[in-house]
Amino acid sequence: MIKLNIFLFAILIICALGVVTAQHEARKLFMDQEKEQKLAEQLKTEWDQLQLEQGTLAMHARVEKIARKQLDMITPPATENILIIHSGNRR
Amino acid sequence: MYILSARSHTTNSSNFPAWRSRLMLGLLLLGLFILAGRATYLQGLNKDFLQQQGQSRYSRVVEQNAQRGSIKDRHGEILAISAPVKSVWIDPQQVDATPEQIRKLAHLIGVSEAVIQKRIHSDKRFMYLKRRLPPEVAASVDRLNIKGVYLKREFYRYYPTRELAAHILGFTDIDGKGQEGVELAWQDVLTGEHGKRRVIQDRIGRIVEDVERIRSPKPGQDLTLSIDSKIQYLAYRELARAVKMHRAKAASIVALDVHTGEVLAMANYPAFNPNQRASINNETIRNRVLVDAFEPGSTLKPFAVAVAMETGRVKSDTLMETSAGMLKVGNAVIRDVRNKGNLTVSQVIQASSNVGAAKIALLLPPKTFWEMLNRAGFGTETGCGFPGETSGQLRPYHTWRPIEQATMSYGHGISVNLMQLARAYTIFAAEGELKPVTLLKRDTPVVGQKIISRETALAVSKMLELAVQPEGTGNRARISGYRVAGKTGTAHKRLEKQKGYAKDRYISSFVGYAPVSNPRVVIAVLIDEPSAGEHFGGSVAAPAFSRVMEGTLRILNVPFDEPLGNLVTSPTPARLENEG
Numbered sequence: 001m002i003k004l005n006i007f008l009f010a011i012l013i014i015c016a017l018g019v020v021t022a023q024h025e026a027r028k029l030f031m032d033q034e035k036e037q038k039l040a041e042q043l044k045t046e047w048d049q050l051q052l053e054q055g056t057l058a059m060h061a062r063v064e065k066i067a068r069k070q071l072d073m074i075t076p077p078a079t080e081n082i083l084i085i086h087s088g089n090r091r
Numbered sequence: 092m093y094i095l096s097a098r099s100h101t102t103n104s105s106n107f108p109a110w111r112s113r114l115m116l117g118l119l120l121l122g123l124f125i126l127a128g129r130a131t132y133l134q135g136l137n138k139d140f141l142q143q144q145g146q147s148r149y150s151r152v153v154e155q156n157a158q159r160g161s162i163k164d165r166h167g168e169i170l171a172i173s174a175p176v177k178s179v180w181i182d183p184q185q186v187d188a189t190p191e192q193i194r195k196l197a198h199l200i201g202v203s204e205a206v207i208q209k210r211i212h213s214d215k216r217f218m219y220l221k222r223r224l225p226p227e228v229a230a231s232v233d234r235l236n237i238k239g240v241y242l243k244r245e246f247y248r249y250y251p252t253r254e255l256a257a258h259i260l261g262f263t264d265i266d267g268k269g270q271e272g273v274e275l276a277w278q279d280v281l282t283g284e285h286g287k288r289r290v291i292q293d294r295i296g297r298i299v300e301d302v303e304r305i306r307s308p309k310p311g312q313d314l315t316l317s318i319d320s321k322i323q324y325l326a327y328r329e330l331a332r333a334v335k336m337h338r339a340k341a342a343s344i345v346a347l348d349v350h351t352g353e354v355l356a357m358a359n360y361p362a363f364n365p366n367q368r369a370s371i372n373n374e375t376i377r378n379r380v381l382v383d384a385f386e387p388g389s390t391l392k393p394f395a396v397a398v399a400m401e402t403g404r405v406k407s408d409t410l411m412e413t414s415a416g417m418l419k420v421g422n423a424v425i426r427d428v429r430n431k432g433n434l435t436v437s438q439v440i441q442a443s444s445n446v447g448a449a450k451i452a453l454l455l456p457p458k459t460f461w462e463m464l465n466r467a468g469f470g471t472e473t474g475c476g477f478p479g480e481t482s483g484q485l486r487p488y489h490t491w492r493p494i495e496q497a498t499m500s501y502g503h504g505i506s507v508n509l510m511q512l513a514r515a516y517t518i519f520a521a522e523g524e525l526k527p528v529t530l531l532k533r534d535t536p537v538v539g540q541k542i543i544s545r546e547t548a549l550a551v552s553k554m555l556e557l558a559v560q561p562e563g564t565g566n567r568a569r570i571s572g573y574r575v576a577g578k579t580g581t582a583h584k585r586l587e588k589q590k591g592y593a594k595d596r597y598i599s600s601f602v603g604y605a606p607v608s609n610p611r612v613v614i615a616v617l618i619d620e621p622s623a624g625e626h627f628g629g630s631v632a633a634p635a636f637s638r639v640m641e642g643t644l645r646i647l648n649v650p651f652d653e654p655l656g657n658l659v660t661s662p663t664p665a666r667l668e669n670e671g
Contacts (some may be wrong), residue, residue: 030301030303044158044172047176048172048173048174049174051161051169052172052249059253060320060321061324078571078651079655081645083650085647087648
């Protein structure tokens with residue numbers, strides 16, 4: 001009887017330690033996950049900023065101004081257009 | 092106990108009465124029981140409540156803002172995007188700052204010290220000091236490390252295209268809720284779900300540890316519009332130019348894809364910059380294309396002709412007598428700008444004769460004419476989902492007097508919005524089908540409701556093409572290399588607050604489509620109160636139409652359907668004195 005009790009007590013201790021370890025592990029993993037999520041958020045922020053920047057720099061008004069004023073570009077007249085029609089893709 | 096009683100025994104033996112020791116024992120036991128009872132009460136019966144109270148002292152649930160979805164054009168270009176910013180808030184009960192710290196804080200966030208002091212002495216638990224600070228400034232605030240001052244992550248909405256698509260997009264309020272336009276109409280799609288986290292805080296409220304994520308923030312969905320930002324830019328640019336050139340009060344334009352019913356561009360001038368709230372006022376905020384109704388004028392003539400042809404009352408070569416240049420209906424008189432003689436039905440459209448159109452309309456029973464206008468979408472909203480759209484006004488036919496039926500044929504006594512007008516022209520462009528319009532990308536052709544037969548549609552289309560020939564009122568809408576069809580409109584503006592029309596204030600419009608051999612785009616242009624001398628649709632709205640249409644066809648890579656030399660200037664000067 002005493003032997004059984006000691007045995008069960010040992011199991012109890014092992015289980016208790018297991019619970020503690022598992023909890024600790026869970027906390028650690030949660031922190032890791034948080035870290036990664038923060039990184040993901042940061043990257044997303046950066047991506048948004050870049051998209052915004054691109055949107056601002058590639059504004060049609062700006063592109064047109066640079067093309068016309070700085071690069072002396074013009075819209076070619078219709079007579080200088082050659083339209084190649086892909087027969088399968090005609091819309 | 093034993094010792095106590097033992098002692099009491101000994102004291103008893105040294106001349107104290109026995110009741111004193113018993114009383115003492117009783118009192119001590121009573122105290123013990125009270126303590127035990129209290130312990131049981133706290134630990135057993137009231138445990139949950141107390142535990143919760145304890146936890147709330149250090150553990151807290153904080154909200155995490157979800158990012159609002161961005162809005163893109165049909166090619167994925169960004170039209171609206173939410174960027175993260177920080178807001179400074181305080182818990183006035185916790186704030187403990189030196190005057191020096193407050194001075195620095197005031198300087199950083201640009202709020203006066205007096206205001207900050209006032210908020211600190213409030214009895215609330217949450218107050219904003221300053222919202223939407225750029226990340227760099229927020230970091231400096233964080234470094235001040237003042238007790239009770241916190242930062243909250245929020246989002247700020249940016250519109251990189253500024254006023255270009257302002258009316259379509261609308262804007263959001265400071266809390267990120269849609270207020271106008273697409274932002275309002277698709278609020279549910281764009282908004283995400285706020286997340287919740289449980290955290291452990293230390294004594295002064297700093298977050299020490301994240302305990303669990305109750306709910307992850309769910310970002311809103313992105314929205315892809317049918318708008319092509321290149322065409323949108325072109326449309327806005329030409330509109331601004333036309334307004335300046337003709338010293339107009341305002342102008343609107345809308346471009347529809349004939350096959351899919353998608354709105355490729357929709358612009359108004361004046362517009363506002365959604366990034367600067369100060370530029371928003373009553374004049375600039377309205378998306379006139381949809382929320383303003385106007386009397387369309389001659390652009391409505393093709394519908395009277397179409398229904399008269401559909402019901403077999405006229406053919407395109409039926410002669411209409413307009414020789415007097417005026418027509419008496421009841422005790423009112425309908426006039427043409429000038430006497431145009433006998434005209435065929437085709438020429439009525441081409442020369443835009445009011446008398447001719449009125450005569451055609453009077454051949455019809457009111458119900459038939461009403462049904463045509465109703466089925467063409469006038470008097471009902473276009474169903475594009477834009478908030479605040481007007482349905483225009485199409486009065487029920489049993490209230491019509493003959494003069495009203497006559498004037499309606501040339502677009503007076505009825506009001507429409509520009510989108511309705513553009514959509515109604517898809518009937519002629521798409522062989523009789525009224526295409527359902529959408530602001531969201533569809534990309535696949537849709538089948539519209541059949542309104543008139545293919546034959547009638549093609550016949551009217553031919554007349555509309557004649558209207559932009561050198562002899563037509565809309566000849567300045569022509570484009571090199573493409574066959575164009577369309578109709579001019581010039582309407583007197585209604586007087587405000589009283590009956591009748593203003594003599595010298597006009598709405599000039601042009602609605603048309605190209606290329607005629609296989610129509611791809613419908614464009615409707617409206618110029619409100621041009622005041623630089625010219626006011627006819629053919630000289631004010633048609634040139635703007637032509638420029639936008641030409642650019643649009645180029646952007647869409649639409650093949651030419653005419654030799655390029657088709658635009659030799661006509662030998663006779665354009666006759667623009669025609670009405671409409």
